[in-house]
Amino acid sequence: MIIDARQHWVCPNCDHAEVTAGADNRFHACPGLAGLLAPMVLDGVRARVRAVVREDYVGGEDVQYDGNGRPVMSVVTERDNGQDCAVFAPTAHVRSV
Incomplete structure (x- = not known):
């Protein structure tokens, strides 16, 4: 018996696809x-991948921006059996006096 460990990955938002051995x-x-860093899903899995725009004040924090200049706080993957979330955590600045 030969076991094929390859997995086929696709993106629901563009035509990008990859095959991996792991x-x-x-x-x-x-x-x-x-242009956001987004997860791919296994081929055949019904999923929706969407960006969640920040709705709070950015101020002096370093945040992730998409290619359109909007501050983004996360990318959510929704599937029939649940959801995952990749969070872009902001970074604060400190000045010493």
């Missing part, structure tokens, strides 16, 4: 989400 998750800079 079980690791795949991410790519997605043109369908304005």
Whole structure:
């Protein structure tokens, strides 16, 4: 018996696809989400991947921006059996006096 360990990954927001030999998750800079780092899903899995725009004040924090200049706080993957979330945590600045 020959076991094929290849996995086929696709992006629901663009035409990017990859084949891997392992079980690791795949991410790519997605043109369908304005260049954000987005997860890929296994081929055949019904999923929706969407960016969540920050709705709070950015101030002096370093935040992730998409290709359209909007501050983004996360990318959410919704499937029939649950959801995952990749969070872009902001970074604060400190000045010493």
